[in-house]
Amino acid sequence: MSGRVARLGLYLTVALVLSYVESLIPFSPGIPGIKPGLPNLAVVLLLYGAQGDAAAGGVRDAALVNLLRIVLAGFLFGSLYSILYALAGAVCSLFVMCLFRRLPVFSIAGVSVLGGVAHNIGQFAVALFVTETAYLWYYLPFLIAAGTVAGMLVGVIAMAAAPHLQKAGGRSV
Amino acid sequence: MGHRADSGRREARSPFRWHRADTVLIVCCLAFSAALIGFLALRGRSMAGQGGADLVLFHEKNEIGRFALEQGQEQEQYILITYTAQGAYVQAADNRPSVPDDRPYNLLYLADGQVTMVAADCPDLICVHHLPIASPGESIICLPHKLTAAIEGGGKSEALEELDGVVR
Numbered sequence: 001m002s003g004r005v006a007r008l009g010l011y012l013t014v015a016l017v018l019s020y021v022e023s024l025i026p027f028s029p030g031i032p033g034i035k036p037g038l039p040n041l042a043v044v045l046l047l048y049g050a051q052g053d054a055a056a057g058g059v060r061d062a063a064l065v066n067l068l069r070i071v072l073a074g075f076l077f078g079s080l081y082s083i084l085y086a087l088a089g090a091v092c093s094l095f096v097m098c099l100f101r102r103l104p105v106f107s108i109a110g111v112s113v114l115g116g117v118a119h120n121i122g123q124f125a126v127a128l129f130v131t132e133t134a135y136l137w138y139y140l141p142f143l144i145a146a147g148t149v150a151g152m153l154v155g156v157i158a159m160a161a162a163p164h165l166q167k168a169g170g171r172s173v
Numbered sequence: 174m175g176h177r178a179d180s181g182r183r184e185a186r187s188p189f190r191w192h193r194a195d196t197v198l199i200v201c202c203l204a205f206s207a208a209l210i211g212f213l214a215l216r217g218r219s220m221a222g223q224g225g226a227d228l229v230l231f232h233e234k235n236e237i238g239r240f241a242l243e244q245g246q247e248q249e250q251y252i253l254i255t256y257t258a259q260g261a262y263v264q265a266a267d268n269r270p271s272v273p274d275d276r277p278y279n280l281l282y283l284a285d286g287q288v289t290m291v292a293a294d295c296p297d298l299i300c301v302h303h304l305p306i307a308s309p310g311e312s313i314i315c316l317p318h319k320l321t322a323a324i325e326g327g328g329k330s331e332a333l334e335e336l337d338g339v340v341r
Contacts, residue, residue, distance in 0.1 A: 030302065030303055030304030031303070031304065032299040032300075032302075032303060032314070033299075048188055048189075078296075078297075079296040079297060079317075081296065081297065081316060081317055082297060101188075105192070105194045106192060106194050106195055106198065107187075107188050107189065107190055107191055107192045107194075107195050108188045108189055109191060109195045110192060110194055110195035110198050110199075111188075113195070113198055113199055113202065114198070117202060127314070127316060130316060130319070131314055131316065131319065131321060132233075132234055133231065133234075133312070133314070133321045133323070135310070135311075135312035135314070135321060135323045136312075136314065138213060138310050138311060138312065140209070141205075141206040141207075141208075141209035141210045141213070142206065142210065144202060144205065144206040144209075145202070145203055145206035145207070145210075147202075148199055148202040148203055148206070149203075152199055155195075158189075159189050159190075159191070162189045163189065
């Protein structure tokens with residue numbers, strides 16, 4: 001129990017720091033909703049149980065850390081709007097990643113790509129609901145491409161980090 | 174050949190190793206979005222060629238203003254949108270107006286057939302960081318203020334419906 005608290009606390013810290021780093025990067029490609037999504041590194045690693053034991057892959061852990069990260073980062077670096085959008089994206093993303101994690105088709109990178117695309121489609125759906133304008137459809141292809149690239153980035157980093165996490169912490173990390 | 178496929182499948186069990194399916198997935202996603210972007214760009218260009226484009230402003234779902242865009246001419250215009258509990262107000266000016274400090278606002282700038290959001294007091298400033306828009310179908314949307322600034326051209330509604338159908 002206390003081990004789990006410590007572990008999740010660490011992951012939450014990493015996710016929050018990455019949120020902060022991301023808010024510092026002056027990255028505005030001119031199309032709204034596009035960012036690297038670095039904090040999802042922590043979520044993806046948690047989803048895969050980080051210790052490499054896929055059976056222990058913690059959907060609950062990933063969901064909990066992501067929720068806390070979104071609320072905390074929203075109040076620290078964002079606004080209520082950004083919390084709403086982030087939540088919508090996170091729910092879609094986690095759902096899709098859970099689904100595809102069970103299939104032996106994709107690696108953590110492929111699952112992360114699907115998560116990134118799902119995240120952006122979730123946010124897109126909320127924006128469509130809020131604005132009710134057909135003009136939004138114009139953004140969809142850009143958001144799909146951005147989700148793919150961001151998901152790949154996070155997936156590749158997770159792929160590189162996972163063996164080290166396994167080695168360093170064994171079962172307790 | 175059969176042996177290779179088999180070993181590939183065994184390797185696919187490790188989630189921390191790159192799979193061929195990952196590459197296929199990424200290429201498919203990028204190709205799909207690139208095709209859609211290309212389609213939209215061609216559409217916008219052909220519509221822009223069909224004559225004058227308009228900048229249309231919507232607050233929530235209501236049209237609150239319409240301005241003709243003059244391509245290549247020396248058009249310079251500022252459009253200030255302010256919001257009160259009663260609704261949104263649109264003012265056009267030739268010189269940059271001062272922005273209000275007692276109520277929310279968005280300030281648009283029209284020049285050379287391009288529209289830019291130059292100032293706003295929304296929390297995220299996503300609309301201000303947006304690229305300039307010029308072709309029919311493009312838009313700048315300020316979600317916190319529920320403002321949509323969109324370019325419309327000849328046959329616009331038809332094209333958007335068609336796009337709707339394609340994306341769905």
